[in-house]
Each structure stands twice: as structure tokens, then as C-alpha cells.
Amino acid sequence: MIDLAGVSKHYQVGPVTVHALDGIDMRVDEGEFVVILGASGSGKTTLLNIIGALDQPTFGTVKIGGRDFASASRSELFALRRDTVSFVFQSFNLFAGLTALENVQFGVDVAGKTNGDGARSHLEAVGLGDRIDHFPHELSGGEQQRVAIARALATENPILLADEPTGELDFRTGAQIMELLIGQATEKSAVLVVTHNREIARVADRVIELSSGRIVGDGPPQGGKAPISELRW
Numbered sequence: 001m002i003d004l005a006g007v008s009k010h011y012q013v014g015p016v017t018v019h020a021l022d023g024i025d026m027r028v029d030e031g032e033f034v035v036i037l038g039a040s041g042s043g044k045t046t047l048l049n050i051i052g053a054l055d056q057p058t059f060g061t062v063k064i065g066g067r068d069f070a071s072a073s074r075s076e077l078f079a080l081r082r083d084t085v086s087f088v089f090q091s092f093n094l095f096a097g098l099t100a101l102e103n104v105q106f107g108v109d110v111a112g113k114t115n116g117d118g119a120r121s122h123l124e125a126v127g128l129g130d131r132i133d134h135f136p137h138e139l140s141g142g143e144q145q146r147v148a149i150a151r152a153l154a155t156e157n158p159i160l161l162a163d164e165p166t167g168e169l170d171f172r173t174g175a176q177i178m179e180l181l182i183g184q185a186t187e188k189s190a191v192l193v194v195t196h197n198r199e200i201a202r203v204a205d206r207v208i209e210l211s212s213g214r215i216v217g218d219g220p221p222q223g224g225k226a227p228i229s230e231l232r233w
Contacts, residue, residue, distance in 0.1 A: 002028040007060030020046040022213040033185035035201040036194045038210035044194040053077040086152040088162035094136045101132040107151040122150040141168040158189040202226040
């Protein structure tokens with residue numbers, strides 16, 4: 001489903017070249033729930049942005065569903081984001097002038113999906129059934145994060161990418177969200193979660209650890225996959 005080969009991303013900051021990613025090789029198959037783990041500045045978000053077609057690599061190939069998108073046109077990248085990839089942004093990216101329900105429905109409409117009452121049901125699934133008519137400024141940071149998660153889930157795309165999806169949430173709500181995300185990793189879809197929280201990595205099928213833009217670990221969680229009930233963060 002996702003196949004990266006020799007992917008590097010370099011930024012020029014004045015006279016200094018920053019190597020955000022340096023020769024990344026990775027493959028993610030259908031049905032996998034993958035946690036990308038690493039400290040701040042390790043390249044996690046850059047990697048997620050490249051997989052989600054929000055950024056393009058300096059070098060290397062990026063194949064999604066067998067198609068190479070490393071040098072795709074703008075229209076091809078838009079189609080990939082619309083039809084294949086759903087994204088939960090760390091900054092939420094909600095529209096200030098739309099209610100929670102309208103924000104989720106907007107994502108569904110852009111994706112061209114017709115899932116009936118899906119927007120409302122997904123907000124109920126993240127515990128916001130009584131907040132659907134509230135605007136972002138009327139919601140807490142954690143509630144805004146849950147709206148963003150509901151919007152990504154409602155598009156029902158085969159790849160879901162989430163950047164620190166539990167960062168604003170308490171333990172109880174965070175565990176509920178992780179359960180929803182894990183449930184999205186079916187035989188026809190995959191979920192990638194970026195986090196610096198090693199505790200969350202315990203519930204993954206697979207943990208890819210980054211350091212200084214390179215993969216330094218790739219395999220099952222240490223000690224084996226744990227049930228969500230054992231999480232503590």
C-alpha cells in the first residue's frame with residue numbers, strides 16, 4: 001500500500017542544509033497499524049507529510065497503491081489526498097466559520113463520499129454528539145482535536161495518517177480515540193500514527209523509530225503488542 005525507497009528531504013536554511021530525512025526505505029501493507037516514533041526533530045512529521053502528498057522528497061520514490069507519486073503533478077497529488085489519504089493534523093486545521101458537524105461534512109464532501117449521516121455518527125463516536133453545532137472557538141483544544149479525527153474517519157479513505165492524535169486528550173478519551181484508529185486498520189486499509197509517546201507505541205502492530213531523519217528501528221513493540229487497557233500516559 002505504501003512503499004518508500006531512498007527517500008530524503010533536504011531544506012536549505014541560509015547557508016545550512018538540513019537533512020530532515022536521509023535515505024528512508026519502508027513499506028506498509030494493508031491491515032497494518034503502524035506507529036512512527038521519535039523525538040522532536042527526528043523527521044516524523046516530514047515523513048508523514050511526504051506519504052500524505054503534502055510535501056515531496058528531494059530524492060527517492062514514493063509509491064502509494066503501486067503508483068509513484070514522488071514527481072506527480074499537482075492534480076495527481078490532489079486526487080491522492082482526496083481519494084486515498086485522510087490526515088489528522090497536529091494543528092487540527094478546522095474552519096473557524098463552520099460548526100463541528102459542518103467541518104466533518106466538508107471533509108466528506110471534498111472526498112466525494114456519500115455516506116449519509118456519517119458526519120454526525122463519527123462525531124458521536126468521538127464523544128461529541130452534544131457539540132455538533134458548536135464552532136471551533138467554542139470547543140476546547142481536545143474537542144477540536146476530536147473533530148479533526150472524526151473528519152478523517154468520516155472520509156473512509158484507505159490510508160489514515162495521524163500526527164500526535166492524542167496530544168490534547170486525557171487518558172480516557174485518548175484510549176477511546178486509539179481504539180477507533182486501530183479499528184480503521186482493516187484488510188483494505190492502513191493507519192500510521194506519529195507520536196513521541198512510547199506508551200502509545202505499545203498498541204501498534206509495528207513500530208518504526210526515527211532519529212535524525214533515519215530509521216533506527218522497525219519491528220513489533222518491545223514486549224509484544226499490548227491491549228489498550230494497559231496504556232498509561
